[in-house]
Amino acid sequence: MIRGLIVDDAAIMRLRLREILEPRYEIVGEAGDGNEAIEMYDRYKPDFITLDISMPNTNGMEALEILMQRTPPPRIIIVSAVGQQRLVIKALQGGAKDFVIKPFESPRVLKAVERVMSNGTNPG
Amino acid sequence: MKAEYANVFIRSAVHVFKKELNINMSRQSLVKKNAPIPGLPVCIILGITGHVRGQVVYSLDKSFAQDITHAMLPNKLPHELKKYINSAVGEIGNMITGQASIELAGQDKIINLTPPAVFTGDQMVVDFLEMPTVSLRLLSEMGMLEINIAIMEEVL
Numbered sequence A: 001m002i003r004g005l006i007v008d009d010a011a012i013m014r015l016r017l018r019e020i021l022e023p024r025y026e027i028v029g030e031a032g033d034g035n036e037a038i039e040m041y042d043r044y045k046p047d048f049i050t051l052d053i054s055m056p057n058t059n060g061m062e063a064l065e066i067l068m069q070r071t072p073p074p075r076i077i078i079v080s081a082v083g084q085q086r087l088v089i090k091a092l093q094g095g096a097k098d099f100v101i102k103p104f105e106s107p108r109v110l111k112a113v114e115r116v117m118s119n120g121t122n123p124g
Numbered sequence B: 001m002k003a004e005y006a007n008v009f010i011r012s013a014v015h016v017f018k019k020e021l022n023i024n025m026s027r028q029s030l031v032k033k034n035a036p037i038p039g040l041p042v043c044i045i046l047g048i049t050g051h052v053r054g055q056v057v058y059s060l061d062k063s064f065a066q067d068i069t070h071a072m073l074p075n076k077l078p079h080e081l082k083k084y085i086n087s088a089v090g091e092i093g094n095m096i097t098g099q100a101s102i103e104l105a106g107q108d109k110i111i112n113l114t115p116p117a118v119f120t121g122d123q124m125v126v127d128f129l130e131m132p133t134v135s136l137r138l139l140s141e142m143g144m145l146e147i148n149i150a151i152m153e154e155v156l
Helices: A011-021 A034-044 A060-067 A085-093 A106-118 B003-021 B062-072 B078-105
Strands: A003-007 A026-031 A048-051 A075-080 A098-101 B026-033 B042-050 B052-060 B111-113 B117-120 B133-139 B144-153
Touching: A003 A011, A003 A034, A011 A026, A011 A106, A011 B062, A011 B078, A026 A034, A034 A048, A034 A060, A048 A060, A048 A106, A060 A075, A060 A085, A075 A085, A075 A106, A085 A098, A085 B078, A098 A106, B003 B026, B003 B062, B003 B078, B003 B133, B003 B144, B042 B062, B042 B078, B052 B062, B052 B078, B062 B078, B078 B111, B078 B117
Parallel strands: A003 A026, A003 A048, A048 A075, A075 A098
Antiparallel strands: B026 B133, B042 B052, B042 B111, B042 B117, B052 B144, B133 B144
């Protein structure tokens, strides 16, 4: 089963994303900031990550940069309320595979994960 | 503060409440204040830097906060919702401010947001910026949302 990690500082958004994704994917963990996300990626090596941007401590853009240096690099879908065009471009150039803007509808999130995972399993 | 900023936040709040909660909001009042001190007991504070800097402080009643949480998690029982209330209203504040940042970026006004901080009722001991503030009230069938916008354009 494809395995995912949910990263968001808001507990309610972690729960909502879990409810959307869990029937189809195994959610290996939830992280509340970028530091936890990096630790959990190293521990569980999930196939994909949903990553919020605006978070305390290490934010999503900082975490993205660190995570993309891992081998293999994770498949990352940004899920954020801060969907300014320059941030979307910066995230995609930094290695994110998709950018979902909050508020979102469930099919948008599922489609993003499906599309990201249909490109094959983690390289390496 | 220019009136255009108030309009951006009104549009953003109306959009987020409709899309996330299926709640129709309409503008009720606009007053000027000397600081973004909230008028209702549950408050969400976000800091803003960039083209403009300052604070946006949202406030609402506890019952409206509970109803918002229920609308975001319709399958949860009432006793299960309690632990998600702060998170729910914080995220609504984050979404409204994030939506406003998208619209402002379209006008080449780039802003950055801090994560939301949520405070409730009597325990609230917060230093608010002393800054000219526009205080908006938006009304829905479920309750009222107050948005206090205390921002000024950064002088370069």
